[in-house]
Amino acid sequence: xxxxxxxxAVLMVAGxxxxxxxAATHYVSGFGGISWMNNMDISxxxxxxxxxxxxxxxxxxxxxxxxxxxxxxxxxxSYRLEAEVGYQTxxxxxxxxxxxxAVISYPLEGTRYAIRGDISVLSLMGNGxxxxxxxxxxxxYATAGVGVAQVSFHNVNSVYLTAKPxxxxxxxxxxxxxxxxxTTLAWQVGAGISxxxxxxxxxxxxYRYFATTDFTIxxxxxxxxxxxxxxxxxSANTNLSSHSVLLGLRVNF
Numbered sequence: 001x002x003x004x005x006x007x008x009a010v011l012m013v014a015g016x017x018x019x020x021x022x023a024a025t026h027y028v029s030g031f032g033g034i035s036w037m038n039n040m041d042i043s044x045x046x047x048x049x050x051x052x053x054x055x056x057x058x059x060x061x062x063x064x065x066x067x068x069x070x071x072x073x074x075x076x077x078s079y080r081l082e083a084e085v086g087y088q089t090x091x092x093x094x095x096x097x098x099x100x101x102a103v104i105s106y107p108l109e110g111t112r113y114a115i116r117g118d119i120s121v122l123s124l125m126g127n128g129x130x131x132x133x134x135x136x137x138x139x140x141y142a143t144a145g146v147g148v149a150q151v152s153f154h155n156v157n158s159v160y161l162t163a164k165p166x167x168x169x170x171x172x173x174x175x176x177x178x179x180x181x182x183t184t185l186a187w188q189v190g191a192g193i194s195x196x197x198x199x200x201x202x203x204x205x206x207y208r209y210f211a212t213t214d215f216t217i218x219x220x221x222x223x224x225x226x227x228x229x230x231x232x233x234x235s236a237n238t239n240l241s242s243h244s245v246l247l248g249l250r251v252n253f
Contacts, residue, residue, distance in 0.1 A: 024074035027082075029204065031248030035067035035088040037119070038241045044221050044233040056222035057098045058236075062119060065090030067208075067244040071127070075252070080129040084145065088210075088242060089120035092156055106162055108170050117156030117177050121240065123149040123186055123210070138195045139202075149186035149212050151240055153178050153220075184215035184239075200252040211241035 043057040066089055073082025092115045097104040105111045127145035134140055157177025160170035192206030214237055221233035 024076050025252050027073055027075055027250050027252045029069075029071045029073070029082075029248055029250040031067075031069045031204070031206070031246040033067050033244055033246035033248075035065050035090060035242050035244040037062040037065070037088075037090045038243075040119075040238050040240060042217070042220065042236045042238040045216060045235045045237055046233060054222075055100050058095050058222075059098065060095045060115065061093045062090045063093045065118075067242075067246060069246065069248070073127075078131055080131065082127050082129070084123075084125045084127055084147075086123040086125060086210075087120065088244065089118055090242070092117045092119060095158075109160060109162070114159035115156065116159050118154050119156070119240070120152045120154065121149050121186075121210075121212075121242075122152070123147060125186065125188060127188075134193075136195075138193065140191070140193050142189075142191050143206075143208075144187075144189045146185070146187045148183060149240075150181055150183045151212065151215065152181035153217070155179060178220055180217065180219065182215045182217055185213045187211060194250065202250045202252075204248050204250050206246050206248075208244045208246060209241070210244065212239050214239045 040060045040062065041057055042060060044055065067086070068088070069084055069086040071082045071084035073080050094112050095115050096112050103111045106113060125145040125147035127143055129141050129143045132140045155177040156179075157175055158173050161173050188208055188210040190206050190208035192204055194202045194204040197203045216235050216237050218235050221236045
């Protein structure tokens with residue numbers, strides 16, 4: 001799957017660079033909007049079978065956030081090709097831990113506990129579009145793209161220290177938390193509608209679904225959030241996906 005996505009990305013970017021300039025109208029675009037990341041399931045890289053076969057997963061809930069994209073492309077009439085840089089960031093809200101599918105409950109925090117920090121994504125994508133003329137120069141379009149993404153974790157940690165049975169209150173966790181980043185392949189699909197608002201300028205509203213392939217986070221396995229656990233690992237596997245609504249401008253030149 002990763003090899004296929006890599007090949008598609010290379011071919012798309014190569015197509016933008018090698019298609020005759022006189023056959024296309026060139027444009028730049030910029031978008032901003034709201035992004036909603038789906039829950040991230042972060043699982044240990046393996047099950048430690050020699051003892052009792054624990055298999056730890058953390059399901060992390062993320063809030064809404066900001067999404068931005070900028071692109072340069074070529075318009076060939078009914079279809080377009082472009083290279084895009086994107087950025088999105090979302091706060092981490094809460095998490096639930098599982099062991100072999102069973103929810104882990106903590107004495108005071110319960111099954112779901114508060115998390116702080118944020119996760120951001122910087123992406124470089126090659127996109128293709130197919131435009132449908134609705135009349136009066138209004139266009140409906142479908143889009144798909146492939147590329148690479150750098151997923152970064154910023155000060156991600158639980159808000160409170162894990163409570164012990166004898167505790168009467170939750171203590172604040174003063175540890176700054178996990179910081180790190182990993183690079184992985186990514187893909188996206190979407191649809192939108194655009195209309196002219198001035199000469200060579202179009203107003204564009206779109207929906208985008210963005211996702212990465214699986215990647216491994218170093219130093220984020222259960223052995224790190226529970227050092228006394230003999231079955232934990234130092235790394236974990238996960239992926240990321242999001243929904244975005246974006247509004248922007250496309251300027252032909």
